[in-house]
Amino acid sequence: MSEFPASAKCVVIGAGIVGNCLVGHLTKLGWNDLVLLDKGPLPNPGGSTGHASNFIFPVDHNKEMCLLGVQSANQYRDLDLSVDSGGIEVARTQERMDELQRRMTSATAWGVEAHLLTPEEVAELVPFVNTEVILGGFYCPTVSVVDSLETGTVMRRLATDNGCRVLANTEVLDIVTEPGPNPGDHTVKAVVTDAGTIETEYVVIACGVWSNRLANMAGAHIPLVPAVHQMADVGPMDILAATGNEIGYPIVRDMDTFCYERQTAGSMEVGSYAHRPIFHHPDDIPSNEEAALSPTEMPFTPDDFDPQMEQAIELMDMLGDAEIKYAINGLLSLTPDAMPCLGEVPEVRNLWSAAAVWVKEGPGMAQVVAEWMTFGYPRVIDAHGADIARFYPEERPDEHIWARSAEHFNKTYGIVHPAEQWESRRNLRVGPYFSRQEDLGAFFFQARTWERPQWFESNADLVERYGLSEREVEWDNRWWSPITNAEHLNLRDNCGLVDLSAFQIYELAGPGAVTYADRLAVNKIDVPVGRSIYTPWLTPDGGFHSDLTMMRMGEERVRIVTGVFDGGRDEFWVRRHMPTDGSVSFANITDDITTLGLWGPNAPAVLGAICAADLSQAGSSYGSLVEVELDCGTGRPVPATLFRISYVGDTGWEIYLAWDDGPAVWDTLTRIGADYGLRPTGGGVYGTSGRLEKGYRLMGAELESEYNPLEAGLARPRVKAADFIGKEAYLAAREAGDPEVQMCVLTVEDLHDARGRKRYMQGGNEPILTGDGNRIVDSHGRVSRVTTAGPGPSVGKHLLMGYLPSELAAPGTELQVMYMNELFPVRVAGTGAVFDPDDARMKS
């Protein structure tokens, strides 16, 4: 028997599908001093893998979830531990039929074979379906059923054959950290188990439903909750047994009842996401010894399942007379935003999370984490949506996790609009103008934790002024208002005031601040004090990690301003790469500063009424920072930093103020601005229509780690001398010549669908197709799809952004976009702005 390992390069905790695949992938990438441990026995230690339904429906609207699902399915196939059973999502309502059209669109985007079926065609594939209750189906022949336990065993064996040591029945009691390397930092040191202590450099928590408990041992958080997913095995049924197979019929997802029916040999497994949310604290999950079945197969609560039984019998009458042989409240992991938790945790260096991952995406996500640990960022896909650093502190407590998970559990099979807003846990973070905005009838969108007005009902009068109207189809109109277009046009005609308090603002200070800032950024930060720099931050492989603004505030002071969706990731990136020589200090000053955007042709006049400084292009040039005082009539001058910049395409400023000074400035600007047509203006203009008309890229939409600045059209003519993260890859990309793809703006030339209704793409990854209707895929396998869609009120077109191969990027090129499974003609406008392409308005 081998001795207990005293040390290891990396300890992976949890031998479910994720932990096993992780040690396998790490081994493939050259790691050999690994330890994999689990508190349960092998091969089924009692986690969620052991009772998983083990099927993969490859189509998801979300890119990460879909492509990592496909990638995972292929890994199972490569091991010959997968069967393509096919699967059908059936619709009982017209609304669901519309959703299936959207599924077809996503299937096209991601290159997954799919077909829409009539009820009779469904019955040809699954003869025991009651065609009376369905309107149709969405069929994917590549839906697969996998053997997750055996896959785990194979991947584990790959690792053990290369030196990985495996400890079953070994429980972690503590994860020990030590302070440093910078003040406030903590770094992993050892894992304490009931069999001994392992000194280690890296720890990965792949413990499924127990993950947050393990993270808490190290003072960190993995925001997930163990949640019940009920399932019952009923049978035997002759028609199923006659197949002679584990799975002989396609799996049926009864989408409108949030249930599925999946054959398991002679029986049928009925699973539900329709019952009330039932959550458990990790400490309340029984041990292997205490559990009647396994820890994550908790006692069935039949009352919760009864309605699903009725619906299941309605769909498949034969189920009614089948015996319920096995029924559990199976546990799985849910997170506050329904995305996994991957990557290094922000609280502790070298402590990694590979959690909230289901069997359907386990192997792919394990590969993501293995690559991330090896190369500094994942290669297989951009994983920013799953990056555990995305969470703000307000998103980590149980109160938030439970509330949000409760809200989205019943949406597992739900029809979720791309712009859908949360109902629970609102108003976590609000700007200093919140009460004023409420009085103006602001319709708030929440960006992670921050409330931002999307439009203002107080501007409803502008809708009539500009002759605007609601959209014809409810889906297109949902989470949208013509007021946003009215605000846009008013800004172009007059002036708009935009609350930008959700900006995440950090400062680097100290003798090494500028040097360090230059190490983060592609563009040169060592510029004169008072200048700003819009710049990408790259991953080591030269793709986008971030895209933001840095400001040279002083000789030894650099401010970083980034978007609220990226604040967590960006703060972590800064802290993680900080020099350890004490030459730089970091401060998050988000709570100290509020920002107002003032744009439009009347912006200089409005601001000039309360600011004596020279606001001409000479006195406040584009891209410059000017310290001024504003007269709000209080007798006390209000200090402000004017940053002449625009994300909407009209002249004006971002005005940086002390948080407490914000309301007085808001009040003064709106009072004075009334004579200039100033209106409070929402995020619909700032984030979508104004931005789109200018072709401005957005991190997380156009900009991902899979693309580089050349492809995004953000490369500058020269590369700075100073070193920066990703420089080598960036130089190589430049030397390789013209980029294969280019970020383009496209106009939709005809919005009418086959029924004559005007439709409006939402920016939900709609595929851009050739005139022949073929997918456009580059040599890296990247598909051309809509990254942002929205109105261009000033150009009279619905606008799209997306990457296109250079040969298709020429202005005037005619292509098609698929939306709701219909094709609409689009034309390439170019790689830049469709409105005021010379930026004359901004620099006037």
Added chain:
Amino acid sequence: MRILCCVKRVPAPGAKINVTADGLAVDAAHLGFTTSPHEECGVEEAVQIAERTGGEVTVLTLGPTEAAEQLRYAASVGAHHGVLIQTDGSAWDPQRTARALTAAIQSLEADGGVFDLILFGNESADSGGFQVGVRVCHALGRPIVNGIKGIEIEGSGVRARREIDGGFEVYEVDLPAALGVKEGINLPRYPTMRGRLASKKLEITTLELDAGAGDQALVRLHRPAETVSQTVILGDGPDAAPAAVDVLEALGVL
């Protein structure tokens, strides 16, 4: 034929059974509940007899409100009526339980006629007192045979088989009578989905009866020391041979 089956709601434990801090109960925090296994077989037997004879099955239990779950489960596999003697959930000793059951049976029989056959589980899965059925029948003045693994209704009597070393004892008893059945007498069916849904409509008769505590008191529960065993997979096929040799050497058998 009128058949009564008495069942008990008991925890469905794993390998390790936790005891509450005061030592007076099983800690059921992580546990589901089920019908005591002998009694689950009793319900199945009662339903089968009723199916053969055209009779009706009444299931009687004593316990907290939640014990209705066990009555519904019985209904989901074919029982016709459910009666709950409601308690506050505390453990009742066998004498107290037997007195309450006796009173309930007398009340039910006064309303609907004598039960031709009463089935008990041989003993409960949790407390295992082996007493309640005998005490009830003694009070009712009705014959009872325990340890039964086979039942045949023959005319106005019942032929019951009890397993003994090397064979069976066969009892012929006139009805009305009671039997204490053992697991193995049959293979209980699982409920069907329709059965489960139908059981939701079962009207449960709730009785509040208390005959006062008996003379038996639980002092405390004691969990014996655990014997931990661990399985280590040494490998697959011929590759596992060296590790197997190591183990055999360590055991001193090579």
